[in-house]
Amino acid sequence: MSTTQKISVRDLKIDISTQIDLLAASVITMVGKAGTVDVAENLEIGIKIRSTHAISANSRYAAIRVRFHGANADVGIYVEKDGSISMAWDGYVVQGNEELRQMFEGRTDRVTFEKNLKAMFIAKTFEQSALENGMFSHGVKRTTLADGLTGQFEVELDVGTLGGFGKTNDKKQSLTGTFGGAF
Amino acid sequence: MAKVKVIISEDGTITIDAVEGFEGKNCQEVIDTLMASLPAGFSFGQMETIRHGNYSVEQPVPKQKYVQENN
Numbered sequence: 001m002s003t004t005q006k007i008s009v010r011d012l013k014i015d016i017s018t019q020i021d022l023l024a025a026s027v028i029t030m031v032g033k034a035g036t037v038d039v040a041e042n043l044e045i046g047i048k049i050r051s052t053h054a055i056s057a058n059s060r061y062a063a064i065r066v067r068f069h070g071a072n073a074d075v076g077i078y079v080e081k082d083g084s085i086s087m088a089w090d091g092y093v094v095q096g097n098e099e100l101r102q103m104f105e106g107r108t109d110r111v112t113f114e115k116n117l118k119a120m121f122i123a124k125t126f127e128q129s130a131l132e133n134g135m136f137s138h139g140v141k142r143t144t145l146a147d148g149l150t151g152q153f154e155v156e157l158d159v160g161t162l163g164g165f166g167k168t169n170d171k172k173q174s175l176t177g178t179f180g181g182a183f
Numbered sequence: 184m185a186k187v188k189v190i191i192s193e194d195g196t197i198t199i200d201a202v203e204g205f206e207g208k209n210c211q212e213v214i215d216t217l218m219a220s221l222p223a224g225f226s227f228g229q230m231e232t233i234r235h236g237n238y239s240v241e242q243p244v245p246k247q248k249y250v251q252e253n254n
Contacts, residue, residue, distance in 0.1 A: 013225065014222075015223055018224075019224070083224045119191040119192065123189065123191050126221070130220075133216060135187075150193050151193060154188060154189070156186060157188070159184075159185045
């Protein structure tokens with residue numbers, strides 16, 4: 001028997017008080033050998049750049065900066081006050097990056113990187129929550145789908161014996177969301 | 184050992200699949216525990232249950248027939 005829940009991610013927001021380090025770790029993992037990542041010592045909320053120009057000069061205010069190999073400008077990753085994540089970068093920055101091409105089924109575009117970063121961050125969030133509830137994780141893995149064009153992130157969790165899979169953390173609360181169907 | 188697989192696609196679809204070692208509604212309890220323990224500020228807009236064991240909004244379970252056999 002299989003139980004499946006399908007969730008559409010819209011307006012993803014992070015918990016600023018507990019998840020900025022996890023976001024930084026996700027960026028470092030995602031960039032991998034495709035570039036370098038600088039994480040500000042004080043991960044306060046960055047100053048959002050409203051212009052797409054002069055990113056190289058202004059990205060120093062970003063909480064997390066990424067410099068892809070072969071690029072002449074940084075990508076700035078910002079966390080808004082409400083926890084939403086935004087990025088600022090030039091469209092051409094990641095063109096021709098072979099490491100990204102290998103990682104993302106031949107794609108090096110900005111949208112692909114953002115989608116994959118979000119997906120990885122969500123996967124790591126689930127993993128972290130599971131570990132806090134006494135579950136065991138086999139790690140976050142990225143796999144290429146059968147079409148060979150896109151990928152997905154998977155987290156396999158051992159939840160223990162039935163009925164005794166964990167404790168509830170009183171400091172946590174459930175997600176805001178609506179269930180499309182009754183149980 | 185019961186296993187759950189969480190799959191996140193590039194288009195933002197999250198699938199939580201109870202893949203092994205579950206009976207009845209135990210899998211739903213694990214999913215509920217996972218969802219309830221996510222960080223408070225972490226959120227996304229909408230969650231839709233597409234399948235739950237033998238019950239589904241999209242694929243209603245057909246009525247079962249009960250036959251009494253006379254011995």
